[in-house]
Amino acid sequence: MKITKKLLFICTLVACAGLPAQAETKANKLFGAKSAASQQAPNALGKYAKGCLAGAQQLPESGPTWQAMRLSRNRNWAHPEMISYLKRLSAEVATIRGWKGLYIGDISQPRGGPMTSSHQSHQLGLDADIWLLPPKRLNLSLAERENLSSKSVRAKNWRTVNSNWTPAHMAVLKAAASDPAVERIFITAPAKVWMCDHAKGNKRWLQKIRPYWGHNYHFHVRLKCPAGSKNCKRQTPTVKQLSKNATGCDKDLKWWVTTALEPPDSNLPKAPKKPKKRGARDYVMADLPAQCRKVLTSK
Template identity: 55%
Template sequence: MIRKLFLIASLLAPLPAGAEPLANKLFAAEKSPSTQESMPIGTYAKGCAAGNVELPETGPTWQAMRLSRNRNFGQPTLVQFLEDLSVTATKIGWKGLYIGDMGQPRGGPMNSGHASHQIGLDADIWMLKPASLTLSRKEREKISSVAVRSADQRSVTKYYSPQHAALLKAAASDPRVDRIFVAAAVKIAMCKTAKASDTKWLQKIRPIYGHDTHFHVRLKCPAGASLCQTQKPSVSDLSKGGNGCDETLAYWVSDAYLNPPKPKPSKKPAKPRPPVKSARTYVLADLPSQCAAVLSSR
């Protein structure tokens, strides 16, 4: 009890300017989830997670990869979703799934790799079709996924298959899912092959850079999660038939985006911009107040 009170006091006590520890260091140091009821707290890119649970390192239809990162944790709804989707993968001809980064034991900002994945509702799933679900811990550190997007970013590679499309459709059709991030070339390929009468689920498939070897699933705030902040929609309203297969998608593989012209030099000196905080520079006070209790819970 005395130790717990000391931890709380040390987290909340004011520190000299510049001496406050970074939040990503505090959360990365935690090796186990908090002993609290499950609750995603804050936003996907600025928050923490109470009562996370661990996705077992190996299951009948999945393996968690890069175990040295200690990022195979999430809210119970995320762990259940991943287990369910891995079973679905067996129905399309895969042995299961390789699961990449989920979140840290108590969520929060990470030292590397992600700005989001902070509240236990995000997970990366490798595009690599599993050849084995009995990989050792050492093998899981060495093996890599495959790029399903070409080097010029405009098309899919030979590694992309109808099985990938089927898996992504199954994930996007799950009511627990808010959105799925993929390389733009993948969504373009899916828009071309989807049946015209069945495209509403494509609204959840969102193009973004940096996702050529995995797809990133983001779940909705679970029912009753009062401290979880829902993400605002960013594509056309479904009631108007929006599915994201429009000119905004084509922009992602256009010269205007991939090879923009260099800006003309200006004679006027640029106005200095105020510094913008990122997940790498957050301190505990930048996160929701409940995150202090998540860190101190034992």
């Protein structure tokens, strides 16, 4: 009798044979359900792809030189450093011919954290997607901002840019990368190749621009950890460590538009399938910094 009682007790703590275990709610469901920021001091906690954000601010949906897009997603929340950056960058971009300012896509959820869809990163309020579509108007209605699409700047062969790409795009990227708050920027490789070939004068700003898959409709700006966010983890390897020279216009960049696009050699034995890596949508609260629990439960 005693043993049965003990077993029953254990059964309530852990799943017993035959009984389905109660799955722990995933962190992305918990953070995805929050509609407003935590009333805490701004603090980016953890890693860009495994963390959360205390005391976020909401980017106003429209400003003199920007509009936030897809507002139904409620992802226009950010660390105040990112809000300041987007305001000053968009003001600078508004001086570039053909660009009235910026259309700004996803930044973060109100409390950062893993998302229910898309992005692995964007968890600290320090990553922002900026459309590669030059805004013609900055008075789009909410509905227009749900339905308008950006335009790809990548050619069908994935090796070059297409006719949507213009020298003004490079001016936008140069302004974005030259800001000292920026850690790195991701964009489709053909765009970086084009900029390496066409940039004039001091080209050091190009080092912060990193080639990556996708990112042909938007570029992705990542800011450095803000001075006050002691638990924000700096990304390694750094862009300097990744680059073979001062610009990152190197053989690794060429790889993205050559070897990487070639079909696999059918004569080679197939590599064994690697086990699937856990990602943002698999995380439970225990995977995130301990302070993220407070971020979630705080007013």
